[in-house]
Amino acid sequence: MRSGFKESPGIFRNIGIILALFLLIVGIVVPLLMIFWQSISTEQGLDLLGPIRTIAGHELSGVLMHTIWLGVCVVAGTTLLALPLAWIMSKTRLGQHRWIDVVLMIPFMTPPYIGSMGWILFMQRGGYLQQWLPGSVAVSDAFFGFGGMALIMCLHLFPFLYLLLRDAIIRIGGNLEEAGAVHGASSSYRFRKIMLPLLLSSYGMGAMLIFVKTIAEFGTPATFGRRIGYYVMTSEIHKYISSWPIDFGKATSLASVLMSVCLVMWYMQSVMSRRFTYRLVGGKGQRSKRYALRGFAGVAAIAYLALLLVFSVGIPYFSIIAASLMKLRGAGLAWDNLTLEHYQELLSWGSVSLKALWNSLGLSLAASTIAVVLGSGFALVIGKSQRRTQRFVDLFSLLPNTVPGIVMVVGLVLFWNSPWLPVTLYNTYGIVVLTYVVLFLPYTVQYVKSNFTQIDGALFQAAQVFGGNPWLIARRILLPLIIPGMLAGWIMTFTISVRELVGSLLILPPSMQTSATYIFAQFEQGQASLGMAMAVVSVGMTVILLLIVEALKTNRKWNAS
Known part of the structure; x- marks a missing residue:
């Protein structure tokens, strides 16, 4: 019917x-x-292969690979951050504290270039970390590389994937898990055979959008990426549009190639979504099972959440607030160097x-x-x-x-x-x-x-x-x-x-x-x-x-x- x-x-x-x-x-x-x-129009006529020639003829293939590799690493990093967090907030009593969800949205609400500047102020030579720990020079130097850039973008984007996975886990409910437990399945087996297949559709959607958001991001590459010499497609497009001589045709050619990459990702996600989408909301009521936080598991869950909040919100916003209160940036962290005049x-x-x-x-x-x-x-x-x-x-x-x-x-x-x-x-x-x-x-x-x-x-x-x-x-x-x-x-x-x-x-x-x-x-x-x-x-x-x-x-x- x-x-x-x-x-x-x-x-x-x-x-x-x-x-x-x-x-x-x-x-x-x-x-x-x-x-x-604009990307295929030339003075001699139409050139359908113009975008490809632009990539090959101006040695921009390395920039394209940098962009794709950054997107893959950020998707992997956000998965490692968001999946455990989604399980904790949907399957434990920590999920009853709704204020945590609001706090976890703060990184995504923060402009990327502002978050990057916060990390730069904290980790740079003579920054806030070295003012507290003078012996952390090696840590600061190691941070200013590709790993640091990927970490900043993961901490910025993980709330998006977290919300999708948390809502998907809630819709699954506890009935299916309980049925598996009745038949003797262990917790790890239930997670692999019940939870993960039901999460693939939502995860594929979130991973695709995070990949696209990463390779289309401008703020972090313009601040942190420029500092470490890691250039991506968006920074090159911005250079051709904003710097003299302006080359709008070259910029749109790069954008056409970037769009093609994203369309391939969209197609892969749509295939995954059609194959792994299941009907989870029906006429029967569902009860979401919540686990008690006891012993080592409870300590580990709370510690994970606390560390995530410190790195995603605490460190960048400490730098942001400290910078907003300083009279003179060169004077460093000192009570007599703080003022509210900027807010006034x-x-x-x-x-x-x-x-x-x-x-x-x-x-x-x-x-x-x-x-x-x-x-x-x-x-x-x-x-x-x-x-x-x-x-x-x-x-x-x-x-x-x-x-x-x-x-x-x-x-x-x-x-x-x-x-x-x-x-x-x-x-x-x-x-x-x-x-x-x-x-x-x-x-x-x-x-x-x-x-x-x-x-x-x-x-x-x-x-x-x-x-x-x-x-x-x-x-x-x-x-x-x-x-x-x-x-x-x-x-x-x-x-x-x-x-x-x-x-x-x-x-x-x-x-x-x-x-x-x-x-x-x-x-x-x-x-x-x-x-x-x-x-x-x-x-x-x-x-x-x-x-x-x-x-x-x-x-x-x-x-x-």
Whole structure:
């Protein structure tokens, strides 16, 4: 019987697919095609092999391999960090402390270049570590290499994979594990044969997005990577766009190659998702088994969580806060060298910095709300991706994560500033919100799709048998089950939009600043203390907003289990 709500190929689903394709083609595909056109257009005509010749002819193949190797290492590192943490927070009583989830989101809310600067200030010669431990010179020197760069990016990105794996483990529940235990399976055997196969779909999705995010990252390579001489594709693209002589054709050629790599990763993830996706949410209630923390296992779990918090939040934010309080950076850590003057200047009424902060919050709230509405609709249209049109919607919704943000933004500027358009958004607040929505739409789509594909169609069939119309089924069954994914997507979009730098630098109207561009400008002008103070204030306000959202989730009992 195929007449369920999810599988119904009625007119509403067809209209939804057509509308989704139209919005994605206009908002994403056409700007990217304009970028591709620039990469193959030459004075002599079209050169379809131009991007490959650019890589081979300018000795950039090594940079491409550096980029891919960095992505592989960061995926491996985030897996080692996120998988044990997801098990601890979903299977032990530590998961009842919701504030831990908010704290664990702080690294992802922090602008990558700010986190990198925090680590640089802490580990450099004469830095905070050596001021405490003068004999740590060897540790500091060893940190400034590829391993240190990969570690910084892992500590920045692991919360994303952690949230996906934690929610997937919660949806699995404890019934399957208990059944395995009844039949004599050991805990390690149950983990390998029950948990891991059921986690592969969510893990493949998270690993693919982390890989793409890593190779498209600009902030960490621009700060830490430049210091150690490790160059990746994004830093080369930025060099060709921002440094004279500007070579936009070469930059877009590099972006085309980078997009091809990411599309291959997307295809591998989609194959894994179709093969290892299981229906885990049905009509029966599920009880998630939680283990007591006793003895060595309890000490190890708490120690792991504490060390992770120290390295991901404690060290970088100690450096950030210390730098924001210093009168003179050269005077070092001393009580008489601390001051609150930077915060007073930052939050003074009518100041440029306060206006920049409010601009960031307003633009991010608008973008995250629009993105969660559009992303949820796209995820429902995609469904199980059985039809070719659904797979096109899935592919187009992921495209913003397959190219560097700076290239996507340039494509949007080219398109929305075209003279043949009847209405242009360029140089308005609308282009800023549109840019944030386009760049971060994939997060909502993937979160909601992850929840939606694991809902058993029998729930919708049962509702139809008892006379439920499609609107009632959507409101009483579908919406409550996908709300956790919608909230996760909204939070992710908001936190990233607040600290978005590259897009803001290129599309903000004149005389308008956001917190990210203000921080960047302060570093360029040598006012690092003001920039660090803005970082502390903006992240602090974001954490408060997340605490409010978590409180609402707890009160309404919006939980996928």
